[in-house]
Amino acid sequence: MTAIMPTTRLHLNKREITFLVPLYITGTVALISVLISLLFLRSGGVPGSADWIAGSQLNPGMAYALPGFLVYLGVQSVATTFPFALTLGSTRRSFVGGTLLWAVIASAYLTAIMTVLTLIELATDHWFSNFYIFDIAVLGAGDLTRLIPIVFLSTLSMLTIGGVFGASWIRFGGRGPQFIGVGLAIVIIVALIVILPAAPTIIAAFQVWWLAVLAAVVILLSSIGMWLILRTAIVR
Amino acid sequence: MTTAIDIRGVSRRFGRVTALDDVSIAMPEHSLVGLLGRNGAGKTTLMSIIAGQDRASEGRIAVLGHTPFEHGPTLRQIIYVRDNQRYPDDYRLHHVLRIAPAFAPNWDADVADELVDGLRIPAKTPLKKLSRGQLSSVAIVLGLASRAPVTLLDEPYLGLDVTARSLFHTILLREIAAQPRTIVLSTHLIEESASLLDRVVILDHGKVVVDDETEAARDSVVLLSGNTDAVDRVLSGRPVLESHTMGAMTSVTAAGAADDSLRALADELGVQVARATLQDLVSAHGAETPEPLELKKAIRV
Amino acid sequence: MLSGEGPIFLQLAQRVAEDIINGTYAEDAGIPSTHDFAIFYRMSPITSAKGITMLVDQGVLYKKRGIGMFVAPGAREHLLAERRAAFRQQHVAPLLHEAELLGIDRDELADMIKEKDPS
Structure with missing residues (x-):
């Protein structure tokens, strides 16, 4: 623990990108959501009506806006930070540990922010104006028992996926991310080929918690992958 | 004297390229060692291995008694900023100054401040936009303020102006007096650092060609100049490392110390004998082996 | 330096x-x-x-x-004595050698040294 803390601090060193940029992005999405709601209003939508709520809750802005940034955050957490961490005297082992701890902290932070904002939105009856920004379908439609695992697990997955891509770039150069991308595509396609005949049954039996398990598996595999790739990586 | 850095039979291959070839060096504790040689001679690779950033293909290395690779307690005793150091995205100077103490147990903030002021490193500019000399300055701050028992300085002078180089020397010497440490310094500005170095290691094509105290290393060769025939007679079979010919005149850097018999013969034949500077020595060892003088004469005739 | x-x-x-x-x-x-x-x-x-x-x-x-x-x-005296001893070897001997080469005899050399403003 004592060995990995400096690396975690190294990641938290750029406070703005870990703590503020997600807020900026969230704020921008919120602003756009409000504008879209106003558009609904102008086009004759009735605030608070069943149509209004259904339309607003389907707004996928959050799901589109954050992942790109989170994957980048994950990539840079390894690609440009690893060489500097080694220069400062970190071991590869504690670098990976510290990076994962940071990813957990960043995910927990974003989850807390989303939770608080959702609670405010619910408490103020959607900002006193029927604006549905956080009380939306992809974030569990106002259900905190769904929102918390959704935000936490998806943030952590994206950070660790980014991390494993960054690690492959450190280790194998430009071809690293390509190999992982192609490998991933092959695995997914093969999986689909196997699963597809049974698709109707699977879809019929689908449970939301499957996604949570899937995310957990992705996080685990990415973390292990990051360690395996970096444990013998050198800086050149 | 304790050995701080003990390198035994270390080779490093990248695919088919051999960057280090059976290198063995023992660097005494608290010495200031110059790591010299031409570009591509293997200096950076050697430093990377000492710092545990890279691993030898063969051989053993001990820094303060331990193999540095993945050994946390040893890595905390080493600072090595490479000449093309990468920093995290969007980094500015204050990021570096804020995080370095978390890794360097001996970090001295006063030394860091003094260097930042003296070297005039801009605080607001992203590191990515710094000039070559400013990046060297950041590396010097990390290298000296860490007060690491093993300090590796990779081309610390690159792009530095003359005032900055002088300041670097002053603070380096003051710092090692205040807190002795083992320093390895690679550079091409040899004359500028020659008087600082206790020992020199010269690499060429990945091999150690000189590893000695600076003064002894300078005495391992001799400079002769004069009439080509006379120089050839004075050489009497000594291996020539580097030679220049101009008309009937030749100057050579030859292996072996200048003993009394050589001086006597040179005096008799009117050949000048001079002591090699460190720069002469490094240049000679980096030169391609010259053809024997006899052959040159034959071609000329 | x-x-x-x-x-x-x-x-x-x-x-x-x-x-x-x-x-x-x-x-x-x-x-x-x-x-x-x-x-x-x-x-x-x-x-x-x-x-x-x-x-x-x-x-x-x-x-x-x-x-x-x-x-x-007594360090100064000691160093001076050393320097004086070295002076003969390092300065006088080469001077005499060169003078001999040029055919300047000892008297002429002594006169040169005694001259107030050698040029």
Whole structure:
């Protein structure tokens, strides 16, 4: 623990990108959501009506806006930070540990922010104006028992996926991310080929918690992958 | 004297390229060692291995008694900023100054401040936009303020102006007096650092060609100049490392110390004998082996 | 910065000896530390210590434990005697040799030396 803390601090060193940029992005999405709601209003939508709520809750802005940034955050957490961490005297082992701890902290932070904002939105009856920004379908439609695992697990997955891509770039150069991308595509396609005949049954039996398990598996595999790739990586 | 850095039979291959070839060096504790040689001679690779950033293909290395690779307690005793150091995205100077103490147990903030002021490193500019000399300055701050028992300085002078180089020397010497440490310094500005170095290691094509105290290393060769025939007679079979010919005149850097018999013969034949500077020595060892003088004469005739 | 051809520790020893002869460092007075010399003349502390130790071994300097390095009593006289001895060999001998080559005899040479304003 004592060995990995400096690396975690190294990641938290750029406070703005870990703590503020997600807020900026969230704020921008919120602003756009409000504008879209106003558009609904102008086009004759009735605030608070069943149509209004259904339309607003389907707004996928959050799901589109954050992942790109989170994957980048994950990539840079390894690609440009690893060489500097080694220069400062970190071991590869504690670098990976510290990076994962940071990813957990960043995910927990974003989850807390989303939770608080959702609670405010619910408490103020959607900002006193029927604006549905956080009380939306992809974030569990106002259900905190769904929102918390959704935000936490998806943030952590994206950070660790980014991390494993960054690690492959450190280790194998430009071809690293390509190999992982192609490998991933092959695995997914093969999986689909196997699963597809049974698709109707699977879809019929689908449970939301499957996604949570899937995310957990992705996080685990990415973390292990990051360690395996970096444990013998050198800086050149 | 304790050995701080003990390198035994270390080779490093990248695919088919051999960057280090059976290198063995023992660097005494608290010495200031110059790591010299031409570009591509293997200096950076050697430093990377000492710092545990890279691993030898063969051989053993001990820094303060331990193999540095993945050994946390040893890595905390080493600072090595490479000449093309990468920093995290969007980094500015204050990021570096804020995080370095978390890794360097001996970090001295006063030394860091003094260097930042003296070297005039801009605080607001992203590191990515710094000039070559400013990046060297950041590396010097990390290298000296860490007060690491093993300090590796990779081309610390690159792009530095003359005032900055002088300041670097002053603070380096003051710092090692205040807190002795083992320093390895690679550079091409040899004359500028020659008087600082206790020992020199010269690499060429990945091999150690000189590893000695600076003064002894300078005495391992001799400079002769004069009439080509006379120089050839004075050489009497000594291996020539580097030679220049101009008309009937030749100057050579030859292996072996200048003993009394050589001086006597040179005096008799009117050949000048001079002591090699460190720069002469490094240049000679980096030169391609010259053809024997006899052959040159034959071609000329 | 010392810029002679010889070993640097030797150059430092010669420099300090010179400064004792010309009175920069008085007898029984303290001299700067090896660290100060290292920084002032741009050499590693190991090298400066080597040069200073040489003068201690010759009895020119002495150490006061915990205080520093001092010029030994009689050091100036000792150094001067050494220099005088060296003067014959280093300056007079080559002079005579060169004079002989040029066919200048001893009397003529003596006259040259005695001339008030040789040019």
